[in-house]
Amino acid sequence: MYSDTQTRPSSAMRKAMAEAEVGDEQRFEDPQVTLLCERVAELLGMEAAVFLPSGTMCNEIAFRLHIRPGGDEAILHRTSHPIIAEAGGPAAFAGAMMQPLDTPRGMFTGEDVRGALRYPDRYSPRSRLVSVEQSTNMAGGRVWPLSQLRGVVDVAHEHGLRLHMDGARLMNAVVASGVPAAEMTRGFDTAWLDFTKGLGAPLGAVLAGSASLIDEAWRYKQMLGGALRQAGIVAAGALYALDHNVDRLAEDHAHARVLAEGLASLDGVTLDPGEIETNIVIFEVDDPDALCAGIERHGVRMGAVGPRSVRAVTHLDVDAEGIQHAIEAVRQVLES
Ligand SMILES: *Cc1c(COP(=O)(O)O)cnc(C)c1O
Numbered sequence: 001m002y003s004d005t006q007t008r009p010s011s012a013m014r015k016a017m018a019e020a021e022v023g024d025e026q027r028f029e030d031p032q033v034t035l036l037c038e039r040v041a042e043l044l045g046m047e048a049a050v051f052l053p054s055g056t057m058c059n060e061i062a063f064r065l066h067i068r069p070g071g072d073e074a075i076l077h078r079t080s081h082p083i084i085a086e087a088g089g090p091a092a093f094a095g096a097m098m099q100p101l102d103t104p105r106g107m108f109t110g111e112d113v114r115g116a117l118r119y120p121d122r123y124s125p126r127s128r129l130v131s132v133e134q135s136t137n138m139a140g141g142r143v144w145p146l147s148q149l150r151g152v153v154d155v156a157h158e159h160g161l162r163l164h165m166d167g168a169r170l171m172n173a174v175v176a177s178g179v180p181a182a183e184m185t186r187g188f189d190t191a192w193l194d195f196t197k198g199l200g201a202p203l204g205a206v207l208a209g210s211a212s213l214i215d216e217a218w219r220y221k222q223m224l225g226g227a228l229r230q231a232g233i234v235a236a237g238a239l240y241a242l243d244h245n246v247d248r249l250a251e252d253h254a255h256a257r258v259l260a261e262g263l264a265s266l267d268g269v270t271l272d273p274g275e276i277e278t279n280i281v282i283f284e285v286d287d288p289d290a291l292c293a294g295i296e297r298h299g300v301r302m303g304a305v306g307p308r309s310v311r312a313v314t315h316l317d318v319d320a321e322g323i324q325h326a327i328e329a330v331r332q333v334l335e336s
Contacts, residue, residue, distance in 0.1 A: 001300065001301060001302050001312040001313055001314065001315075001318055001322075001326060002301045002302055002303040002311070002312075002313065003197075003303065003313050004169075004197040004198045004252075004279060004313045004314070004315035005196055005197060006315060006317060007196070007197070007198065007199075007200040007201075007315050007316050007317050008200075008202075008317060009200065009201060009202050009237055010200065010316075012240070012244070013200065013201065013237050013240045013241070013244075014237075016236045016237065016239070016240040017233050017234065017236045017237045017240070019236075020032050020232045020233055020235070020236035021232065022230040022231075022232035022233060023230065023232065024229055024230070025051065025227070025228045025229060025230070025231040025232070026227045026228070026229065030230065030231055030232040030235065031232060032231075032232030032233075032235035032236045032239060033051045033228075033231050033232055033235040035235075035239060036051060036206060036235040036238050036239050036242075037049040037050060037051055037206060039239070039242060040193055040206040040208055040242075041208045043181050043182065043193075043242075044167075044181055044182055044185045044191050044193070044208045045181070045182030045183075045185055045186060046185070046190075046191065046208035046209055046210070047209070047210050047211045047214070048208065048209065048210065048211045048213075048214035048215075049206050049207060049208035049209075049214060050206065050207050050208075050214050050217050050218060050221060051204060051205075051206055051228070051231060051235060052192075052204070052205050052206070052207055052221060052226050053203060053204065053205070053226050053228070054194075054196070054203065054204075054205055055081075055166070055168045055192065055194040055196070055197075055205040056081075056085075056086050056089070057205070057221075057224060057226050058166075058192035058194075058205045058206075058207040059081060059082050059086060059089075059090075059131075059164075059166055059192075060082075060086060060089045060090070060093050060094070060220075060224070061207060061217050061220045061221065061224070061226075062131075062164045062190045062192070062207060062209075062217075063082065063089075063090045063093070063094040063096055063129070063131075063164070064093055064094040064220050065189075065190065065209075065213055065216055065217060065220070066094075066128060066129045066162040066164060066189065066190070067090070067094040067095065067096045067128055067129055068095075068128075069094070069095030070095070070126075071097060071125045071126050072094075072095070072096060072097065072125065072126050072128035072129070073096070073097040073098070073099050073118065073125040073126060073127050073128055073129075074090065074096050074097070074098055074099065074128065074129040074130070074131055075099045075101065075113055075116045075117075075127065075129070075130045075131070075161075076098065076099075076100065076101065076130070076131040076132070076133075077100065077101050077102075077103065077106050077107070077108060077132075077133065077136070077139070078100035078101060078102050079106050079136070079137070079138035079139055080100075080106070080131065080132075080133050080137075080138075080166065081133065081137060081166055081168065082098075082131065082166070083098060083100055084138065096129075097125045099116055099125075101116060105136065105139045105140070105142045106133060106136030106137070106138065106139025106140075106142055107132075107136060107139070107142060107144050107148060108132075108152070109148055109151055109152065110148075110151030110152050110153075110154055110155035111151075111155075113130055113152055113155045113156060113161075114155050117159055127159065127161055128161060128162060129161060129162045129163070129164060130152060130156045130161055130162070130163050130164070131163075131164040131165075131166060132144060132149070132152065132163075132164075132165055132166070133165075133166040133168070134149075134165055134166070134167055134169070134170050134173045134184060135169045135170075135172050135173045135176075135277070135278050135280070137168065137169070137280065138282075138305065138311075139282075140275060140276070140280050140281070140282040140311075141169070141172065141256070141276070141277055141278035141279055141280030141281075142275075142277055142278075143172075143173040143176050143177050143277050143278060144173070144184075145177075146177075146179050146183060146184065149184060149187075150186075150187070153186070153187035153188070154187075156187075157187065162189045162190075163187060163188040163189050163190075164188065164189065164190045164191070165184070165185055165188045165190070165191035165192070166192070167181075167185075167191050167192050167193050167194070168192075168193075168194040168197055168205075169194070169197055169198065169278065169279070170184065170185075170191070170192075170193055171193065171198070171199065171246050171249060172197075172198055172249050172252070172253070172278040172279055173278065174246075175246065175247065175249040175250050175253070176249075176250075176253055176277050176278045185208075189209055189210070189213065190207060190208065190209040190213060191207075191208055191209070192205055192206060192207040192208060193205060193206055195237065195238040195241050197315070198245070198249050198252055198279055198315050198316065199238070199241035199242075199245045199246070200241055200245045200315070200316050200317075201234065201237035201238045201240070201241045202234065202237055203234050203237075204231075204234045204235065204237070204238045206238070245316060248316065249278075249279070251316075252278075252279040252314040252315055252316065252318075253276075253277070253278050253279055253314075255279075255314040255318060255319075255320065255323050256276050256278065256279050256280065256281050256312075256314045257273060257276050258320070258323050259281050259312060259314065259323050259326060259327065260273035260275075260276045260281045260283070261273045262323070262324070262327035263281070263283050263327060263330060264283075266327075266330060266331050266334055267334065267335075268285055268286065268334040269283050269284070269285055269330070269334070270283060270284040270285075271283035271284065279313055279314045279315065280311065280312075280313050281311070281312045281313075281314075282305065282309055282310070282311045282312075283309070283310055283312075284308045284309055284310075285308065285310060285334070286308070288304035288305070288306070288307070288308060288309060288310045289304050290333075291304075291310060291330065291333055291334070292304045292310065294329075294332075294333030294336070295326070295329040295330055295333050298325070298328075298329035298332065298333070299325075299329075300325065300326045300329040300330075302326075312326065
């Protein structure tokens with residue numbers, strides 16, 4: 001349970017992949033890739049989309065699309081993936097200056113963005129991009145309410161800023177809130193979906209935006225070596241995921257609530273189960289490393305993600321029995 005990246009392709013998904021009709025993706029001749037891009041563009045309410053090997057490449061290319069080297073600044077949460085987990089890519093690849101926000105729960109408001117804007121003079125970096133993570137990863141799978149997204153979009157537009165949505169777990173947010181994906185992405189210039197998290201495919205992500213931005217994204221896909229060939233083998237897995245693995249994310253969310261309630265009842269755990277909205281449970285203990293090492297001996301893996309924090313993530317390879325087993329493992333280790 002240390003991440004929902006642990007999902008493995010099911011036999012039905014593998015069958016769909018094995019039987020996929022394929023072609024050269026770089027020549028737009030792979031029918032699975034073409035279909036996948038069309039479906040994701042429509043789902044996200046965008047004109048066009050491009051298939052990429054990973055979510056990280058979606059973020060990196062999007063930052064490169066929006067940021068011009070020369071002092072452009074991105075406003076985003078301090079715990080967001082481009083800051084903590086992309087090897088400094090936005091600085092190296094886009095030349096981005098990053099302004100991390102320290103607002104609660106991995107989310108911020110339009111007023112927070114307003115407060116972060118630079119004065120437009122020659123001394124200041126140029127405010128250029130706002131990036132949000134839906135759902136929040138390291139803040140515990142929180143779902144940005146639609147009104148809060150709209151507030152951020154309004155302030156960004158008022159000041160001519162671009163908007164990017166990291167949708168690694170966007171479908172978790174959609175299933176949890178009942179708000180359609182295209183409503184959440186409204187006003188954003190780029191947004192993407194990851195197929196390797198809860199959706200259960202082995203690799204692949206799709207970045208969507210206007211036709212002109214996606215044309216330009218293809219240059220960077222080429223530059224990074226992300227232009228592929230018979231990628232339909234993997235795109236077929238992603239298409240299978242869209243058809244079969246979206247609604248079932250609700251099960252992962254239910255499992256996360258059961259896990260959170262079970263953990264919260266243990267001595268030595270600090271956690272408010274009412275905070276759990278999707279598939280991520282972050283809780284506090286005195287010694288996260290010792291707990292994680294201890295439960296591993298019971299066959300349970302969670303991640304120590306801070307001096308007091310442990311993260312557990314539910315996904316399609318964790319069932320109700322596994323949740324009970326995990327709670328019991330944590331109980332035994334804490335008691336010993
Ligand atoms: C996993 C993740 C990414 C990166 O996706 P990869 O497909 O693993 O490269 C980006 N943003 C968030 C919020 C993530 O959780």
